Amino acid sequence: MKFANLLAAGVLLAAPLPALAQEQLSIATGGTGGVYYPMGGGLAEVINNHVEGYAATAEVTGASVENMGLIATGDADLALALGDTVQQAYTGTGRFEGQQLDMIRGLASMYANMVQIVTLEGSGIASLEDLVGKRVSVGAPGSGTEVNAQEILQANGITYDDIEEQRLNFNETADALANGDIDAGFWSVGAPTSSILNLATTNNIVVIELTDAQIEAAQQAVPIFARTTLAEGIYNGVPATTVIGVPNVLAVSSEMPDDLAYAITRAMFENIKDLQAVHPAANQTTVEFTTVATPVPLHPGAIRYYEEIGVTLPDNLRP
Numbered sequence: 001m002k003f004a005n006l007l008a009a010g011v012l013l014a015a016p017l018p019a020l021a022q023e024q025l026s027i028a029t030g031g032t033g034g035v036y037y038p039m040g041g042g043l044a045e046v047i048n049n050h051v052e053g054y055a056a057t058a059e060v061t062g063a064s065v066e067n068m069g070l071i072a073t074g075d076a077d078l079a080l081a082l083g084d085t086v087q088q089a090y091t092g093t094g095r096f097e098g099q100q101l102d103m104i105r106g107l108a109s110m111y112a113n114m115v116q117i118v119t120l121e122g123s124g125i126a127s128l129e130d131l132v133g134k135r136v137s138v139g140a141p142g143s144g145t146e147v148n149a150q151e152i153l154q155a156n157g158i159t160y161d162d163i164e165e166q167r168l169n170f171n172e173t174a175d176a177l178a179n180g181d182i183d184a185g186f187w188s189v190g191a192p193t194s195s196i197l198n199l200a201t202t203n204n205i206v207v208i209e210l211t212d213a214q215i216e217a218a219q220q221a222v223p224i225f226a227r228t229t230l231a232e233g234i235y236n237g238v239p240a241t242t243v244i245g246v247p248n249v250l251a252v253s254s255e256m257p258d259d260l261a262y263a264i265t266r267a268m269f270e271n272i273k274d275l276q277a278v279h280p281a282a283n284q285t286t287v288e289f290t291t292v293a294t295p296v297p298l299h300p301g302a303i304r305y306y307e308e309i310g311v312t313l314p315d316n317l318r319p
Contacts, residue, residue, distance in 0.1 A: 025056040028076035030063035031140060033170035033195035034187075035281050036080045036248075039110065042278030043078070043250075043268065050267035054260070062169075064144030065095055071253050072101045078264070082113060082144030082188060083247040084151070084224050087295040095147060103254045105299040105319070107265050111284035112245040112293070114191045114230055115148050119184040120177055121204040128152075128214055132162045137176060137185035140169040145188040148246065155221040156214050170195040178203055188246065190281035192234050200236040207241045218244055224295055247293035254299065254319070261301025269305075287311055 027044055030036035040058035047056040059076065061067055064085040070076035072089075085095070092100025119125040125134065131153075138160075139145025146167065153159065166182055173185035174195040187196060199205055207230060210218075219225045228245035230238070250268075252261060268275065268285070275282040287306065290298075297319040298306070306313055 022053055022055040025054050025077040026070075026075070027056055027058045028061045028067040028070045028079035029058050030061060030067075030080065030143070031169040031171065032060060033174065034063070034193055035111075035190035035279055036063060038279050039275070039281065040080060042275045042282070045278075046267050046271050046274055047264060049274075050271055051260075051263045062140050062142035064142075065147060066142035068096070068101055068104065068251070071104060071251055074253070074255075077252065077256065078107070079251045080110065081249055081251055082147065083109070083249050083293065083295045084222050085144045085147050086249045086251055087224065088147075090296040104296055105252055105254050105256075105261075105302075106290075106294045106296050106317075107250045107252055107261060107299055107302045108268065108285065108287075108290045109247045109249050109293040111190050111281040111289075112226070112228065112247050113144075113148075113188045114228060115145075115152060115244040115246070116187040116189070116191065116193075116196065116230065117184060117208040117243075118173075118177065118187065118196060118199070119206050119208065121206055123183055123206070125184050125206070125208065128156055128158070128208060128210060130208075131184055132158060133164075134183040135164045135166060135181070137166045137168040137173040137182050139167065139173075139186055139188065141167045143169070143188075144246075145170075145186050148188040148244070149186040151222050151225075152210075152214075152218050152244065155217040174199040177205075184208070190248070190279070191230055196235055200238070204237055205235060207235070207238050207243070209241045210243060215242070215244060222246075247289070247295070249294060249296070251296075252299055256299060256301070258299075258301040258304065261299040262304045263301075265302040265305040291317070 029040035044056035064081035067079035068089040088094035138149040232240040
């Protein structure tokens, strides 16, 4: 009997131990034709490889506006979103009038979007005002692209009453332009982005340049907007073009444990080359960019990391 008991014990000891359960994390991104999805996938890999006890997955969503709601309800643990949308959610303004999401916190600012208004050669559209009376994709419902499109148009005296607006995601916008179903489309996304790159391989595209007055009007309405330049040749046949830039924020809830927020922030910056290998937009993901571009307070766990590496944070980034 003793031998049998010892044998049984030996079998148990020899059996492989079950793997420790990993807690799942959801990263809300955007559509597959933009930058959020590959960046979210890259961040998920960093978490999976360098944050013990957690497994992350990038989720396709309607992007910025929807992502803020997913953080608020706990259906996403991390989210990428445009800075102005994040700020509106935190303050209960704009699209979030009457539904303030004061639990929104930042971990970092990732890179700057460029608001790219694209049409095809021969469309007769050469300026923002030429959009009046035209069929225009303003972005997917619940996206930061639509928020930016509305902000830029309204700041320059153009409303949805003046255009035939369509709410299409990036891939749908590119397809609709190629098929002649729309005349122009808005993208608020890092450059280059795959949907515009693909469109430019089979069509001669034009990116509408904004005038100084149009940019200044937009900045008065949305101070977070910045003047930036789309580099020459980033898309086939497109010269250097003045556009509006807006930062993208990696957002979480204030309910995220401090140790987890710290671990994710540290893992991301210590392994930033892994993210840069996924998309060149991550070349802008720096501590310095976070300190100057983040429009909401940082999570205490992220603050712990920044202070640990000797960064002096401005008061507006503290909860």
